[in-house]
Structures are given as C-alpha cells and as structure tokens.
Amino acid sequence: MSFVHPLVVGFLVALGVGLLIGIDRERRKGGGATRQPAGLRTFTLASLLGATAMAAGDEIVLAAVALGMVAFAGLSYWRARDGDPGLTTETALVLTALLGGLAIKHPEFAAGLGVVVAVLLAARSALHRFVRSVLTDDELRDLLIFAAATLVVLPLLPDKPIGPYGALNLRTVWTIVILVMAVSALGYVAVRVVGPRYGLPLAGLASGFVSSSATIGAMGTRAKAEPELMKPAVAGAVLSSVATVVQLAILIAATNLPTLQALWLPLTFSGVAAMLYGGAFTLWALKQKTQKHETQGSAFSLTTALTFAAILAVVLLAAAAAQDLFGEAGVLVAASAAGFADTHSAAVSVASLVSDGRIKPPQTIIPVLAAFTTNTVTKMAFAVTAGGHTFALYVIPGLLLMLAAAWAGILVA
Template identity: 75%
Template sequence: MFEPHSLILGFVVALGVGLLIGIDRERKKGEGPGRGAAGLRTFTLASLAGATAAAAGGDFLLAATVLGVAAFAGLSYWHARDSDPGLTTETALVATTLLGGLAVREPGFAAGVGVMVAVLLNARVALHRFVRSMLTDGEMHDLLIFAAATLIVLPLLPDHPIGPYGALNLRTIWLVVILVMGVGALGYIAVRIVGPRFGLPLAGLASGFISSSATIGAMGARAAREPQLLKPAAAGAALSSVATVVQLGLLIGATDLEALKALALPLLFAGATAVVYGGAFILWALRQDRGRVEETAGSAFSLRTALVFAAILAAVLLLAAALQDWMGEAGVILAAGAAGFADTHAPAISVASLVAEGRLAPPAAVIPVLAAFSTNTITKMVFAFSAGGPRFALYVVPGQLLMLAAAWAALLIA
C-alpha cells in the first residue's frame, strides 16, 4: 500500500512532468486544421492517468493504460503520417504515461527522467543541426568506438584480480582506457566548440589531455617552423602541463580516492604553478600575431594510444607488484620512476591501484607518483630542446622545473 504523503508527492511529480513535457509539445503542435493532436492538456492527462493506474491497480492496470495510450498515439500517427512522418510526439506521449506511473513509486527518479525528456524534445533543432552539419563521419566512428568500449566491452570484463601476484584487474585497466579516451575527446570537443581563434594556447591545453610530452614536442616544432609564434607555442606547451595535472587527478581519483587525498596538495601546487606560468605567457601571447591555427582534424581520440596506455599500465602493475614483493616500497618507487620516462599517468594509476587493493598505504603512494612525475618532466625537457631548439626550451623548461619544485615542496607542508 502507498502512504498518503507518498501518493501526494507522486501525483505532484506526475503533474509536473506532464506539464513540463506538454508545454514543449504545445509550442510545437502548430495551429489550425493541421495542428498536432497532443499538447499541454493531453500530456498532463496522460501522466496523471499513468499515476492513477499505478496507484489504483498496480502494474497490470498501468500496462493496460500504457497500451491504451499507445493505441491512441498509433491512430494519431496514422492520421497525420502524410503531413508529419515523425514519431516524436507519439513516443513522448507513451513515455509520459510511463513516467506518471513511475512517479508514484520513484518520484525523484521520475522527475529527473521527465526533465531529460523535456530537454531532448526542446533541443530538437540544435541536435539535428549538430548531427547533420557539425558531426563528421570520423567523429561518428569515434563515438561508436567509445560506446562499444563503454557499453559492451566493460561489462564483460571480470572485476577481480588475476595474473601473477594478482596484480591485474581487467575491468580497472579497461576503465582507465575509457577515461583516457573520454578526457582526450573532451579536449577535442573544447577546440571544436571554441574554434581556432584563441590560437595555440587553447590547442596546447586541449592536446595536453592526450599527451603533454607530445604536445610540447609539437609546439616546439611549430615554433621552430614559425619563429613569430614562439610565445603562443610556449604558452600552449606550458598549459599542456595543466592538463597533465588535471588528468592525473581525475585518473587517480577514479582509481582510489584515498590515494588522491594523499596526493592532493602536490597536485594542487604543481597545477597552480602551471596555471600561473602558462597564464603569464597567454597574456604575452595574445598581444602577438597568432597566425593561422588549423582547425581540429582527425580523431577525437586515439584508440591505439589508449590500448598502448593499457599495455603500459598492465606492465607497470606487474612490475610494481613484483618489485614490491622483492624489495618492498623501494621497488614501487623504482618501477614508477622508470615508467615515468614514458608516461606519468600509467605508473600513477598503478600505484593508486596498489592502494585500492590494500597493498600500499595512501601516504606511501606520494613518493612513487612524484618520482614518475619527475622522470616525465625530464622527458618533456628533452622534447622541448630537441623539437623547439634552445630558445623555445628557454621559455618552457623553467615552467616545468617550477612545477616539479612546487610538487615536491608540498611534501614539506603536508
């Protein structure tokens, strides 16, 4: 039995959902003989009918009510199929009836879903324009890959330790792959939305979510080809390190929150230093002739890069587990530092995974992660010298050293 107060709340939510969706449909139904069949009153009544059916007769009566509404929606579609071949309003009417029934049992959830339905209905023009005019075939391909990785592969993977030393959790490793692709795609989308007019600084920040080392190399090569873009390129290189710190925090936090809490101060210090250093270069660079910055092209993310990242992560997990078994915590530091020359994130996540599995105390994760951060900084400085030359490195390297010093200095305060 439903309590009176829960029934009242459910019917209020059902009323609100019906009104919210009905207002959108009323605005789009048109006028005159060719107007749509369902508007504000129809959607509100459908939602209240679903709530009444769920309260009075349970699942059986709700199912009968939904079938009845679906039948009327089908007749409406049949009548208007020549002038309006779409099924949006009819589908929304059935969904509204179901949401009315759901509101009696789960009012909060029904309210949230109702708002999402209303947003989708109201954003029709923007969504159609985005899909037809802005979304490229390559981006659609990337979206399907991301959806398959998230919705198909991830649920099939086992969620328990396997392999030597029980060091590997396939679901955790694949979740990191998804996060790497997702964060890279966010950077790509940022450039697509804002456009190229903000120049190399924004491109560097967005690209840093994929690889800060590679971004510094690319910015150095750009500065070497076009010396007039030296300052904007240096700003992009500096801001790529901001992305590194942000991504590092996101990935460690997704792996283990206790490890993130232990590393919060070093990451905050390093990130703030990168923001200040990069911001100074942005103010300097925005007064320069930014030149032409190419539109974002290619893929939103690299699946190959993500898979290589997963392989590195698995190897580092195995190595760290073996060295910890042989040498204790000193082995973890050694393994993380060696892996940091190639990438900061993989060893950091490996260390956080050890914390999540209870193999390492959260405070003990700080030194290995900073060791990886340090060796990766060496790689970035080498890239700056080799790709951009001494002058580019003169702008970029001090920022990298200041970030590193700030991260280690945080240990003295903690």
C-alpha cells in the same frame, strides 16, 4: 513526519509531468490541416490516466493503459502518414502515461525523468542543428567508439588482480584507455570552441587532475597529427603536471597533514617550475599570428590509447617484479615501483605509514620524491611514444626541470 499523503504526492507529480511535457507539445502542434492531435490537455490527462491506473490497480492495469495509448498513437500516426509527421508526439504521449504511473510509487524518479523528457523535446532545434551542422561524421564515429568503450567494454572487465605477481587489473588498464580518449576529446573540443592557442593549455591543466600521463599522451598525439599545434600542445602537457602537484598536495594533506608540512617546499618548487615552463610555451603560442584553424581528423586515436594501456601494463609488471625482488621491507623500493603507475597512490601510501606511527614525517620525503621521479619517467615515455622526438624534446626538459626543482626543495628545507 509527512503531512501529505504519498498518493497525493504521486498525483501532483503526475500532474506536473503532464503539464510540463504538454506545454512544449502545445506550442508545437500548430493549426489547420497540419494540426497535431495532442497538446497540453491531452498530455496532462494521459499522465493522470497512468497515475490512476497504477493507484487503482497495479502494473498490469498500467500496461493495459499503455497498450491503449500505443494503439491511439498508432492510429493518429496512420491518419497523418501522408505528411510524414514523425513519431515524437506519439512516443512522448505513451511515455507520459507511463511516467504518470511511475509517479505513484517513485515520484522523485518520475519527476526527474519528466524534466529530462521535456528538455529533450524543447531542445529539438538545437539538437538537430548540432547533429546535422556541427557534429561531423568522424566525431559521431568517435562518440560511438567512446560510448562502447565506456558503457559496454568497461563493465565487462574483471575488477581484480590477474597475471604475474597479480600486477594487472584489466579494468584499471582499460580505464587508462578511456582517460586517454576522454582527454584527447576534451582538447579537441577546446580547440574548436576557443581555438588552439587557449584551448590546449586550458584542457591540459584541467585534464591533469584526471591523469597527467594520459594528458601528455593526448597532447602528443595532437601535436604529431597537427604540427602547427606543437607549442600549445606542449604547454598543455607541462601544465597538466601542475595539476598533479596540486592534487598530490591535497591528497597528502587529507591523509596526514604533518607529511605535507615536510613536503611543501619540494612540491611548491616543482609546481612553480611547471607553471613557469608551461606558461612560457603558452605565451609563445599566443604570440603566433592568429589564423583560423580547422580541426582535423578524429577527436582521439584508439590505437594510441591502446598503446598507452600496453605501456602501463608493462610498467606495472616491471614494478611488481621489482617489489618481489627487493621485498616489501623497503618503503623506498615500494614507493618507487608504485610511482611508475601513479604518484598519488604511492604518496598516500607513504603518508598512511606516518598516520600509523611506523615512520616519521621527514622520512617520507625521499620515498615520495622517488615515486615522483619514476612517474616522471613514465610521462617521458608517453611523450616520446605519442608525440615523437620533436614533442618529447620540448616536453622532457620541462618535466626534468620540475623534477630537479622538487629535489632542490630538499636542500632549501
């Protein structure tokens, strides 16, 4: 039970929003001939005016108040136009009045937006410096492409199976495009922040929790474009598989703990092998002579990302055809086919059969490792496609080593 009337809460939020935004504007309004027209009191009153309009009337009254604020802001800008004052303060004033009105009906939302507005206003210098001095033209273009791919294209794609065997989901395939671009961009940023010797291995390990295959492709693209980054890129590619093993163990444990108990030795052997191989390349990269490295070109390659999506589509079609040919009776065939696209979904599906009582935990070992094997084939294809022969010659032995270690775990068990 609330002891505070909702209207009081709304006005308090409106007061807080006005004060929060007004404090920043007060600090920046200056003095003398260049003094800005609005400060702490003006913004606070504007927010309370919007709240009063909404409380006493409705959205129409608030709209009338907002139009009045627009007229006031326009007049203020016209009077100071010779000094090119910008429209930030005027725009913020109108927005503050609207936030005050919003606080009456949705105080939590208004408070959150008020904080965002205040942060944007306070971060003016940092944002300007980032855009003008840090962000390059190529990076800005890449940012716009990524935003369009994520916010425009992805929502428009159907989220349902299409094509032969119902094997293709356009939204899933396009998600791979976005993941490849995101992982590439993460590696690019890591290189800029901490340098390639540390940045790429760390980015690879972190990105592996999203998609190891996409990470391998992204690292291959980086190594092919900048051969001097070959060793840290290989380290990042192989270390991404460590994340795959860790995530696989977590998902299996969450689905059926006895299944993990049956698979813990193969998974442990595989993870340790990947850590040793990736760690060796990381140490090799660290022993290189330190030199300043300037990142080159784009943060990601859209062509490469689209190529990976095409490869995934072909693999999914081939896997569906194999399942149709051999039937659904064989868990091994189904898991192997699914593994081409994703190890985790195949392993979780097999573990679910144990939970349903259809198979025993020891019977999951071969199907899960079969999925692990076919997924390794997909990773090797990505390594060759993205990084070329040199990158593949470094990465594929590491992938085969961790695969062999996983199968060797059966013998020990």
